[in-house]
Amino acid sequence: MANHKTVDYQAEKGIYYKVLFGLLALTALTFIQPEMFLTQYTFGMQMLIGTVKAWIILMYYMHLKGEVLIGWTVIFAVFIVVFFFSIVMIDVSNFQYADVSHITSPAQ
Amino acid sequence: MSHEYVPEIAVDREGKEHVVQGWQGDYEGGKLGFWLFMLTEVLMFGAMFMTLTYYFTLHHADFIKASSELDRTLGGVNTVVLLFSALTMGLGLLKMRSGDVKGAKLMIWLTILLAAVFLGVKAQEWTNDYHEGIFLGLDSMQAGGGKSFGEILFFGMYFTMTGLHGFHIIIGIGLMLWLLKRINSGKVSPDHHILHFNIALYWDLVHLIWVFVFPYFYMTGAGVIHG
Amino acid sequence: MSKSYFDETHCAFGHPKSTFMQWMLTVDHKRIGIMYAVVMFTFFFVAVAAALTMRFELFAPGQQFIDAHTFNQAFTLHGVVMVFLFIIPGIPAVFGNIVMPLMIGAKDVSFPRLNWFTFWLYIVGCIVALSSLFNFNIADGSLVFNFADTGWTFYAPYSLNTDTNVVTTLVAAFILGMASILTGLNFLVTIHRLRAPGMDFFKMPLFVWGIYATAWIQLLATPVIGITLVLALLEKYFGIGIFDPAKGGDPVLFQHLFWIYSHPAVYLMILPAFGIMSEIIPAFSRREIFGYRTIALSSAAIAGVGYLVWGHHLFTSGMSDLAKTMFSFLTFFVAIPTGIKFYDWIATMYKGKIILDTPMLWALGTIITFAIGGLSGVTIAMIGADIHLQDTYYTIAHFHYAMLGGVVFLFFAGIHYWFPLVFGKMYSEAKAKFAFYTLFIGFNLLWFPMFIAGYLGMPRRYFDYLPEFHIYHQISFWGAIIFVSGLIFMFYTLIQGMRNGKPTTPNPWNATTLEWHLPSSPPPLENHTKVPYVDFRPYEYHHGQPVVKFDENMKRID
Ligand code: HEM
Ligand SMILES: [Cu+2]
Secondary structure (H helix, E strand, O other), rough: OOOOOOOOOOHHHHHHHHHHHHHHHHHHHHHHHHHHHHHHHHHHHHHHHHHHHHHHHHHHHOOOOOOOOHHHHHHHHHHHHHHHHHHHHHHHHHOOOHHHHHOOOOOO | OOOOOOOOOEEEOOOEEEEEOOOOOOOOHHHHHHHHHHHHHHHHHHHHHHHHHHHHOOOEEEHHHHHHHOHHHHHHHHHHHHHHHHHHHHHHHHHHHOHHHHHHHHHHHHHHHHHHHHHHHHHHHHHHHOOOOOOOOHHHHHHOOOHHHHHHHHHHHHHHHHHOOOOOOOHHHHHHHHHHHHHHHHOOOOOOOOHHHHHHHHHHHHHHHHHHHHHHHHHHHOOOOOO | OOOOOOOOOEOOOOOOOOOOHHOOEOOOOOHHHHHHHHHHHHHHHHHHHHHHHHHHHOOOOOOOOOOOHHHHHHHHHHHHHHHHHHHHHHHHHHHHOHHHHHOOOOOOOOOHHHHHHHHHHHHHHHHHHHOOEEEOOOOOOOEEEOOOOOOOOEEEEEEHHHHOHHHHHHHHHHHHHHHHHHHHHHHHHHHHHHHOOOOOHHHHOOHHHHHHHHHHHHHHHHHHHHHHHHHHHHHHOOOOOOOOOOHOOOOHHHHHHHHHHHHOOOOOOOHHHHHHHHHHHHHHHOOOOHHHHHHHHHHHHHHHOOOOOOOHHHOOOOOOOOHHHHHHHHHHHHHHHHHHHHHHHHHHHHHOOOOOHHHHHHHHHHHHHHHHHHHHHOOOOOEEEEEEEEHHHHHHHHHHHHHHHHHHHHOOOOOOOHHHHHHEEEHHHHHHHHHHHHHHHHHHHHHHHHHHHHHHOOOOOOOOOOHHHHHHHHHHHHHHHHHHHHHHHHHHHHHHHHHHHHEOOOOOOOOOOOOHHHOOOOOOOOOOOOOOOOOOOOOOOOOOOOOOEEEOOOOOOO
16 A cells, blocks of 8 residues: 655645635535525525535535546446436336325325 | 566567556555445445435424434534544545654544544533433333423434444544554555555444534524424 | 465554454455455355255245244345345456456555444444344343344334344445445546556456446445435434324335445445456457447446436335336446346357356356346346236246346356466366356255246235245255355365365466466465556457466566
8 A cells, every 4th residue: 555645734734724624614605595595496506505515525625526436436426316316306206106105195 | 466566468379568456555456445344334324314314304393303402512512523534534545655754653643532522522422412312222211201202302313323433433433442553563554555545434434424423413493492 | 476465465564463453454456355355255154054044944934944024034134245245346356356356456445444444444344233143131141132123224214113132233334335345446546447458448357347347336335325315314313294194294205215326236236246357258258258348338327227226126115107218217227237248258159169167167167047036136136017017926936036146156257267266276176167067056945936926916024925835935945055065065166175275377267457466376466467558458369378477577479
């Protein structure tokens, strides 16, 4: 396990603090948004902020930047999850037996 | 398996030499392997989010109502705690890589401390929920116990997913303690730090999951006033 | 005599003296593969016994040997063992372990200790599965047979309400899933990191491609079933209502989650089997494989598209019409890369010098049986036809043609092909060929009538039937008897060969891939003496002779 250069702590710690502040700011945004703006889209906004945070964590804290092979495997996995999501959501939102179903409200 | 590993050389037809990659001491391989493992976690939580969203679609209003009943203050505190723990973990790895083993150990201890705080807050939160009649297995959480299907599902998934996340935190603490032991016995060192690297990755993943778990459960119903 | 991997080994820890402990602790990929094979085939015979019990019961209408409830348990036992204990670890666990590292010139897999751990995780899963067979009654010390009666699919809500041992079975499936994930992970890293210098992806043998595509499925599909089983357990104990409609859950969601894994799982079974086919066909046609790239990429395509078609199991479950249509179309698409492979194999044989040794016989037989299995699959991918055929014996016959006549047959082909490599000895060709013909005839007698019975309306999972189906079940019964006799004879022949077969040379089939260029047979502990530089394609033949030759230091001398 010899193939890496030694790193300079002082030079690289700056980025960690910058990322921290970015994430803190986004967390603050998480709390402000439902009270302040686009309140009818709270769910979507929250997921959007989450995605931005996730992106930052992946790129900087998890060092995904510059990783070609690993980057593609992550993209592949996320694509599959998104695909599962979309199809199942298409199915459930086109649920055609809602009128005769007892799933959505307790049976009487 | 403890004998010293000497990389082999393969010779092609022109007589050029090529180093053969062995499984021993394969830094890139170790990294790739751990990422692949993390992808399985992504799919596991992905499937749970899918289940959650499925019922969010079916019981929209119930979910929003139930979400507004969760304790956003404690949840927010935990979000920040986890954020800082990600920082200490990252700095610890940086220190290790730059040769400061002592500093690295300190940072790992700090991370463990923050993780424990997270669990403490979580325990407090669950206790509060319990006293309000919201907990897995309580009568008030069964069909016909006064809550709608949607609310039961929401809280059920809430305990399932935050519980599983908490379980990952506990595992993480265990891993960090093990890492400290390996550092002390010299098995993990500045130029032999794949284990440290991977455990830091794991911790970031645990953080990453929370980045979605938190808003999904706590913030979906935020800003809505219920009579 | 040089030392082989039977004589010495590396261990996960310690340096045990006894041979037994050396096997238990071994990290050598070849030994681990053999141990998988032993355990898996033991369970295979358990499942065959359960199947035979069902066939006896189905010999005549009405009840003869077992009652309806026991019949339900019998097909569950058969399905669970065949699927989770036998065919999912399957070819990757055995030949992925034994030959994949040899094929790419590696000394072992990337994480040998993890490999050892995975094997034992698999054993733990098996033990948990066994523990769900019986209920132990403390009061009078009796054992009551109480295996799950849900079918291997564990559909909710019944699986959440039955009193049989579903919970332990689910836990077992979860643990076996973990083992499967770790195997896939190990292989992916191995294939990415440990290929011999010069061997790029398009110089890998096609079996390695099969294992590679499979490993992605193991890695990314298995977690979904894992978490589904966990949710089912939580539902059972806490009544969250995730899958039970009486509590607000949707059983269709369970089916989605279950098949999101279990459909890719069938490709997980067949892709390495196709890999074996792609090894055998060129070796016994003495011709370079036709369309190497199309076969390699179609494995990847099958794995990829295979993720997207699970819904064809839900056509009658109350899925939305839109989703049904999408899934029907997507399912047809899988047939394309599969078809490409078939044409490539046949084109390889065209003008080849075909040698009908036992492995080749198995491969050719499979071309027939899998074609039937695959094409009948296309018929039930059509929504209209499937409404009629779902849950009939037509479907059962389809997947037995695909699983038994495809995967298991090719597994047997692989066993006969790599047998001399693994043991350094040869079985009796004549007997092995006889076993093949018996099994092939028995198999078709066993399953073909079931297509007809199913088409005429014989439902699956029934222990009784109308008199009009009698004839089909009778033929099927005799087929089963022939089949099982052939099975026993085949294993007898193999064990004979293992005990006192003739010693072989390292390359008895004149094959070209790296696993046939080992210094001795059986191979030494750390495989190739020297790692070769790979600047050649995997199946180069010229006038029926292998092109690439090595000296004892693995330098090319042709
Ligand atoms: C030895 C040859 C075999 C025989 C005689 C046999 C026979 C049977 C029979 C009679 C059934 C019950 C059908 C019903 O009543 O619904 C069945 C179901 C099944 N078989 Fe086989 N089988 C054999 C091999 C295999 C193999 C190799 C697999 C590998 C995957 C397999 C997988 C299954 C599955 C998954 C089911 C469905 C179980 C369920 O309904 O839950 N079988 N088999
Ligand atoms: Cu399918």
